[in-house]
Amino acid sequence: MLIRPERPDDVDAIDRLTTVAFEPQPFSDGSEAPIVRALRASGDLTLSLVAEDDGGVVGHVAFSPVTIDGSHDGWFGLGPISVRLDLQRRGIGRAMVTEGLRRLRDQGARGCALIGDPEIYRRMGFTADGALTHLDLDPTAVQHVTFGGPSPRGELRFARAFDAAGH
Numbered sequence: 001m002l003i004r005p006e007r008p009d010d011v012d013a014i015d016r017l018t019t020v021a022f023e024p025q026p027f028s029d030g031s032e033a034p035i036v037r038a039l040r041a042s043g044d045l046t047l048s049l050v051a052e053d054d055g056g057v058v059g060h061v062a063f064s065p066v067t068i069d070g071s072h073d074g075w076f077g078l079g080p081i082s083v084r085l086d087l088q089r090r091g092i093g094r095a096m097v098t099e100g101l102r103r104l105r106d107q108g109a110r111g112c113a114l115i116g117d118p119e120i121y122r123r124m125g126f127t128a129d130g131a132l133t134h135l136d137l138d139p140t141a142v143q144h145v146t147f148g149g150p151s152p153r154g155e156l157r158f159a160r161a162f163d164a165a166g167h
């Protein structure tokens, strides 16, 4: 399996993959594929990685700039992330996250934050200490990885592409 940056001819496959992967999720409002498209269109898709297997796209993860208390300061957000339904729980998500964090760190980022199930993301190195918040969400879902500096403190905000989904 190869983890690589998206190419223009991956766009439709990413769209379909994201739609299908989130469809069974009770928390999903179907906004994830449109968010990826909107990030791309607005220039906020800082890093978009696909997992390719047998010539097909089987996973995708997006990274985009975030602010903490209004300041970007080298922080990025992870998501949406999707793995093909029949290939979940086999390490593809972890491989994409590991590669994305490595690339962000190499580009000089200070850290990466996300909102998601702590059961999944603490296994990928993310933590929640309650100091990073997002609207009225349970702070245990607001997680981060730092690349050496201090832990983030304040209100996490995502790129404008997420606005339609209420993030």
Ligand SMILES: CC(C)(COP(=O)(O)OP(=O)(O)OC[C@H]1O[C@@H](n2cnc3c(N)ncnc32)[C@H](O)[C@@H]1OP(=O)(O)O)[C@@H](O)C(=O)NCCC(=O)NCCS
Binding pocket: 021, 022, 025, 081, 082, 083, 084, 087, 088, 089, 090, 091, 092, 093, 094, 095, 115, 116, 117, 119, 120, 121, 123, 124
């Ligand atoms: C979430 C998702 C991207 C994870 O990708 P994946 O390839 O299935 O995950 P991995 O196999 O790399 O698993 C990484 C770790 O998370 C754990 N994990 C993965 N999915 C999990 C789940 N639903 N519940 C609990 N733990 C989970 C794995 O057990 C593994 O930990 P371990 O190695 O200590 O056992 C994938 O399941 C997916 O596409 N889900 C649907 C879309 C979605 O919910 N996206 C995220 C929204 S926050």
